[in-house]
Amino acid sequence: MLDAIDAAILRELQNDARISNKELATRVNVAASTCLERVRALQRRGVLAGFHADADPAALGRPLQAYIAVRVRPHNRDVVEPFIRFVLDLPETIALSHIAGADDFLVHVAVRDAAHLQRLLLDGFTSRREVAHLETQLIFSHIRKWDVGPM
Amino acid sequence: MLDAIDAAILRELQNDARISNKELATRVNVAASTCLERVRALQRRGVLAGFHADADPAALGRPLQAYIAVRVRPHNRDVVEPFIRFVLDLPETIALSHIAGADDFLVHVAVRDAAHLQRLLLDGFTSRREVAHLETQLIFSHIRKWDVGPM
DNA sequence: ACAGGTTCCGAATACTCTTCGGGGTATGGC
DNA sequence: GCCATACCCCGAAGAGTATTCGGAACCTGT
Incomplete structure (x- = not known):
């Protein structure tokens, strides 16, 4: 359902949703273009439901x-x-x-x-x-x- | 404590933390450079505590x-x-x-x-x-x- | 009015995003 | 085995964005 690369992408984006795609690609060891497509696929599948700033009440x-x-x-x-x-x-x-x-x-x-x-x-x-x-x-x-x- | 522009930035980033700085600047009606500095100030002040991808369990x-x-x-x-x-x-x-x-x-x-x-x-x-x-x-x-x- | 401080802006450079064609590789049929 | 299909990945390059920085505008208190 979710391979190691997807899992790593998820982990990194949950940790910091505002890193650049290039940085993300480096961290998960794929090309930037591949990484971008993976992220979009995760969004399409509904695994990544959104990206939100966390404000301190x-x-x-x-x-x-x-x-x-x-x-x-x-x-x-x-x-x-x-x-x-x-x-x-x-x-x-x-x-x-x-x-x-x-x-x-x-x-x-x-x-x-x-x-x-x-x-x-x-x-x-x-x-x-x-x-x-x-x-x-x-x-x-x-x-x-x-x-x-x-x- | 937080002026109208900061509030708008907060609102937009809470809604979508992955929009580009340029897009954010357009939405809150300031120059991109100003917007970038405002976001960094909000992070420095601890108002913006982080940016997180929201995964659907x-x-x-x-x-x-x-x-x-x-x-x-x-x-x-x-x-x-x-x-x-x-x-x-x-x-x-x-x-x-x-x-x-x-x-x-x-x-x-x-x-x-x-x-x-x-x-x-x-x-x-x-x-x-x-x-x-x-x-x-x-x-x-x-x-x-x-x-x-x-x- | 002016000094000091702050905030904002725009231009320019460095960097990133995004698309797209092409090349690997796994799978299944024959 | 061999091909066809599907899939995933990659790098190059143009389009677009981030970031820095010098200077202008604007307060604020004297």
């Missing part, structure tokens, strides 16, 4: 992160879809997971401080009729591994 | 994702630090959060299937002495917002 004035577990009632399409749109439109939202279990959603947010979080919870979430239950957990530290390797 | 043979909430006992430095290293070394791990609340860690994993998840839980986690409690939640869908804006 703390440096942008949001040093506090939290998970908000939400129960949405009734849990049907007409309620869930607007809720998802609402959450994704919040500037505080970093990620949203739809999960199986006692809670229905896990929202990862970055905020200025505790007061900001409180305001977000009270004005943003509990004021919505479909939100049946909230549980908030502060995040001390969040480490994201960028190197998702092939199996 | 499903396309790499790990279509199933889950959160594993872990309680670690005793919750002291000598136990916690090796545990963090262990989790980050697992190929299944995508992200790890150290949190405040009933649970101590939330581990985001991507696996092949339910059997793989079961094996990971039994052989990887519950077999470790410091793991006092586990709670696993399947993830139906996970949406990450890339545009963390300034305040």
Whole structure:
């Protein structure tokens, strides 16, 4: 499915998506033209879904992160879809997971401080009729591994 | 802290980290040389923490994702630090959060299937002495917002 | 008004991207 | 074995981009 060269390309681009194609080609030991075609093939296949700058929320004035577990009632399409749109439109939202279990959603947010979080919870979430239950957990530290390797 | 041009640069690079500097300059309406210097300043300041390719776990043979909430006992430095290293070394791990609340860690994993998840839980986690409690939640869908804006 | 500092720009050179034709090499049919 | 097919890789070269640097414009406080 993915040979050694593709895997190496993936690894390098996950580590630094902004290296030049020539540099990438050198690191994975193929010609630049070959490398370029490989990268495009990976994109076409959907293995490489995109390239994103990673901004530090703390440096942008949001040093506090939290998970908000939400129960949405009734849990049907007409309620869930607007809720998802609402959450994704919040500037505080970093990620949203739809999960199986006692809670229905896990929202990862970055905020200025505790007061900001409180305001977000009270004005943003509990004021919505479909939100049946909230549980908030502060995040001390969040480490994201960028190197998702092939199996 | 961050003027309109920096914010625009951030937005564009979060959306596509691999656009050329010239294209970026065009989009944010400055000269290419200015744009280059701005990007470097944002990196120097730590606002732009890195550039990463986003690989699709499903396309790499790990279509199933889950959160594993872990309680670690005793919750002291000598136990916690090796545990963090262990989790980050697992190929299944995508992200790890150290949190405040009933649970101590939330581990985001991507696996092949339910059997793989079961094996990971039994052989990887519950077999470790410091793991006092586990709670696993399947993830139906996970949406990450890339545009963390300034305040 | 002016000195000091900062930010921006455009020109020019060095470097990189991208295309394309051609040459290897593996595979399968006969 | 031998050919046809498909695939992948490579290097050359024109088009395009990155990067540096000197100087102009613009604040800001005195």
